[in-house]
Amino acid sequence: MAALEEIEALLGEPRFRWADRAPWDRLEEELGVSFPADFRDVTDAYGPVVINDQLYLDHPGHPVRNLGERIRESIEDWREEEEAEILPGRAGSGPGELLPVASAVTGEWIFLRVPGGPAEPWAVGVQEMDSFAFVLHEMTFGDWLLAYLKGEDVTVHSRNHAPDGPFYESRA
Template identity: 45%
Template sequence: MHLAPTFDDLRELLGEPRFLWTDPRPWTELETELGIRFPADYRRFADAYGAILINNQLTIFHPATVWYNLGQEIREEPELWEDIDEDRPPCTFGTGPGEVFPWAHSASSEKAYFKVPRDETDAWAVAVIERDEFVYTEYAMTFNAWMFAYLGDEDEDLAISAREFAPDGPFFSELPQPG
């Protein structure tokens, strides 16, 4: 592995992608609507694999799919937290500086988020909220680094662990889309 994990490192762990999306329009339209630019490493991964289920646990969103649609998930997220006052995670949901928005959810009740950089000197971070207890954990890592730790089940003490869902190693399934 390289100093920082790359897409090729993720592909080596997960296997060859089949989605292979090439039209930038869904990304640029969503970025224009939200006023952000998604992390390039996440975009590359999502374009290669699409909306997938990793290890029968982690569902990844993509902006061009009807189901598991990234834009829809981002727009709906703030509404999911409106009625929760007690034990609310210490974050703001949205796409503004310092806010978080979802890019995946798990079968074990966690949701993965990106934390938008506060300014040009700040880096993207990955955050996970355990929805049953509202525990917020932030990782000062790129998407590639976080995903590599998840897929490789590294000792990163991630809030979402692949160990029990993929004891024989990482795998993915393409998620169905309407015909």
């Protein structure tokens, strides 16, 4: 995958390198959705990680920083009345819903918009909690992360957190 190669070139050699498909299979069966390949590839390569001391990603195979647990808890939280009014759509894993997959220390939540139909692509949505603005980026997760690492405006900004260039710390 080209995006993963570019991400590795900017972020550095991944150390997690998860190869067991079983945790993804269980999570996908439970949620009734197949995650996009680029999201799985990045997560499998880097595992539970904090990027630029800002962006947190978890993995479904990790016993403590488990992506499935985080998604389940986040969906429940986002469906509460107060939180539900903030999002432009329903949090969840069904067609057209917003699947919470990551967060940032700067108060943003990163969602994957589940395709509403077979011809619709995945997209990345970012909810800013300080302004309550939601921005949908019509791009794959890999392209969104690559733009973030390059310092482009994808709602979550890396410039102040990584002035010397992108970096990551494993949380595994």
